[in-house]
Amino acid sequence: MVDSGVTRRGFLGAAAAGAAAAHLAGCEPAANEPKPKGGEPLNVRYGLNLLVYTAAFTKDKIDLIPKVADMGFDGVEIPYNDLSLLDTAATKAALQKAKMGMTACCVMMPGTNPCSPDADERKKGIARLKQMVDLTAEMGGEAIAGPLYSPCGHLTGKGPTEEELKWCAEALAAGAANGEKAGIPLAIEPLNRFETYVINTADQALDMVKRVGSDYLTVQVDTFHANIEEKDTGEAIRKVGKKHLGHFHASESDRGTPGTGQVAWDASFAALRDLGYDKWVTIESFAIGILDLCAAASIWRPIYESADGLATQGLAFLKQQAGA
Secondary structure, three states, X not given: OOOOOOOHHHXXXXXXXXXXXXXXXXXXXXXXXXXXXXXXXXXXXXXXXXXXXXXXXXXXXXXXXXXXXXXXXXXXXXXXXXXXXXXXXXXXXXXXXXXXXXXXXXXXXXXXXXXXXXXXXXXXXXXXXXXXXXXXXXXXXXXXXXXXXXXXXXXXXXXXOHHHHHHHHHHHHHHHHHHHHHOOOEEEOOOOOOOOOOOOOHHHHHHHHHHHXXXXXXXXXXXXXXXXXXXXXXXXXXXXXXXXXXXEEEOOOOOOOOOOOOOOHHHHHHHHHHHOOOOEEEEOOOOOOOHXXXXXXXXXXXXXXXXXXXXXXXXXXHHHHHOO
16 A cells, blocks of 8 residues: 555544535524635644543543544643542553554542642642642653642632732742652642632633742633633633633533534634744543543533543534634
């Protein structure tokens, strides 16, 4: 067979985009279907959060890396919950073999709250932040991102106190210092008000970044949470700015396939284009067959037909949005 120079990943990625284009050509465009975008295409890489397949990235899940590569993605986002389950050597080898990049989707576990009034718990939070940085560096990853300031679902019944924000900034400063040593930036993700009381908006995330004052602490914008908390997602992205926008999650309003809900995709990508954003655009959704994971994400019904379909159709949609 003649080698055309086209990789399997590139072929399948082009096929996914072609299938989407054929679908669009064969029917009247609905309000939520992508339209061709003008201007220069975004120079970004596309990732898939592996929570759409698994709650924990154990060694027996490493075959997800070549699977996602074959779909046309540039990288994977690995969930960090129980850190002892990660096999850094095997993961790094699989990433290198598949020529895939990697980011980490990080959470703070109960007992590791950086905002806790308990000094010992805050120390454990700092230790976890540093460990997540180190593990990512060992795998050859590029960033850790998520609600690095508090465990998901931890609510106090009121907004954060100045003392809690001070403790949080101290912990994140320690994590960012370790990130600088390892060359791994941290990106804090605002979550909606039902999941955290600490940081819900881009403004609050920027305030924390300024408190810490490190180039290795940045902001992650997630379109699902922004759709709930921001007045205008595009303007929130612009406010964060290119310097501080360290990561971007593409997540639909119902956590389903990107492009099928009511997220302000056009405005979001226009803002990314205005900034000249050039990092990761990563799809995030959740495996609907894993009860504990669905409970944590408050998913009580099917939100997509298949995880593979969400991944490939979502990728085609995002590439069209980006002008790729």
